[in-house]
Amino acid sequence: MTSAPAVIDSRVNAMIREFAAHRGFAGMPEHRLIYRSYDFPATRQVWQVALGPEVFALKLDHDAGPEGRLAKEYAELQNLSAHFAKYDKLGIATPVYLSPGGTFCVTEFLDHRTAGERLQAVDNAQTRRQVFRRAGLWLHAMHEYKPQKRKEWWGNWMLKELDEVVERDEMQAPASEVAHMRAILHEQVRKVNRTKDTHATSHGDFHSENIMLGPGMTYGFDFTEARAKMAVYDVVDFLKCDIYRDTPAPEVDHAGITKAHREMFFKGYKHKLNRDVLDVSLRGRLLIDWASITRQNHVKLRVDRILYRNLKPRLDIAFAKA
Template sequence: MTQPSAIIDSRVNAMIREFADHRGFVGMPEHRVIYRSYEFPKTRQVWKVELGAEAFALKLDYEADSDGRLAKEFRELQNLSAHFAKYDKLGIATPVYLSPTGTFCVTEFLDHKTAGERLQAVESDQTRRQVFRRAGLWLHAMHEYEPQKRKEFWGNWMVKELDEIVARGEMQAPADDVAYMRAILHEQTRKVNRIRDTHATSHGDFHGENIMLGPGMTYGFDFTEARAKMAVYDVVDFLKVDIYRDTPVAEIDNTGITKAHRDMFFKGYKHKIDKGVLDVSLRGRLLLDWASITRESHAKIRADRILYRNLKPRLDIAFAKA
């Protein structure tokens, strides 16, 4: 429901007024909050702002400045708009306005379901597979934004991060199971370290809620984490959306991902990714997600209980502990 124009937060109202004045809009726009950061709910938000028939997404960060994270993201969006104009049926949320203070920026409002929402809503195998194919197509275009390089892969960070999680002593997962999988991950990581793989300007946070699927168009958004990095990590970030669905064990491959979904993703994504590097990265990511679920969050948060339940059989396959 749209919030009334009475004071919600004076800073938000001032931002909305600034943008409305910039567009020459008279009166108070309709507006409502549509997103709050999980980690920074009071300082990082997204508001839907309606100026008559036009709708926009206003992204704010009270702690940003004129050369901060939002200003950098907005400049990236401007460059990416030009890049994606070369592709048919692929795009991003068009950048519209950056406040001189850098505390907020505005893009067009995309009113489509995210890839994650579509995967949760549909029962058709073919429709789900097309979500993965379209995501692969979009990411292929993203990784062509700037010239690619070949750099050495180093996966030691996964083992180090897992050790830090274990040391905190808060895991819901049985310590013996995690130790068994950690030993396998360590050995597999050692074998693929130093392999030269694709390094590209990447989205940086390419999960199922940062891509929208409209009629005939696929859009990416939220480029705050965009930077040059190993391309495999964007691929892993999206493929692991598969874990939020119940999948028959027979359809899971040896990395814990539905084989048909992985295959369809690579119908769209064609850049060279070393298979060994991808396999180890997927296993490591799923293990980290499982180990990160604490006893407290498992008891209190239904989504974590579902995630924990879904991950266990996949990890048993990925680490051959069925």
């Protein structure tokens, strides 16, 4: 590991020294930046910190306070750690320290590939399927964290968000095609609105970079957005991670997701979900993602060009079969 003190905010140095002192470690630990928030790069970061052979992840938010987002996340981590201790081969990063000021917290450092990295690195279809099965198992346990409820699902937010995207007039996608799919989505939302479905304490940001796969263990992390909500949205967040792969049309299901991946996910995840609500939520999310790619980013960012190219045939299938 290497450190770069010349470019490190003095506040970060102070945080690292505070944690080292708490652990009784003399001197300045080795450290390196491993994550910087896309939306808040200067204030929200994660640093890898080594106190000799012990390695930790220090998550900071310069704008947080004693009762702010990190303090709430740390309290949730402590409770979740006890919850996941009941499960074999499932876990989270163990919470270690919360700064009295609430500006940073520390967990054990998990040195494993994320589900997203695993999916990108392998061509073996069976290995990819196992990633989805293990994610389903972990999320099933997460949704058992607190008693579930049955609440009415409302999908109007998807239409509102889509309308806001269209109104900005920055879409790479043809407005006429978005309008056509939006009309179909509107009718589907109208039909399934008020359907009773599972409401659970959810991860809140369950994409493929927030789950790690170690030998015989599956870990979830980053619980900043954890809260009680409709369980279907965690499922949607993970199932849509396969859109970065070129998938032959016969392998894509009626909601735009790879059939085998959905099937394997639900071999792990067993909570009751209304499948009509799931399908409409998936179609809405994929359409919003496609429409949100701007003309400017389509030119600048290769990842957006790949996403745009891969989403269109999936949407054509999903809305043709709707």
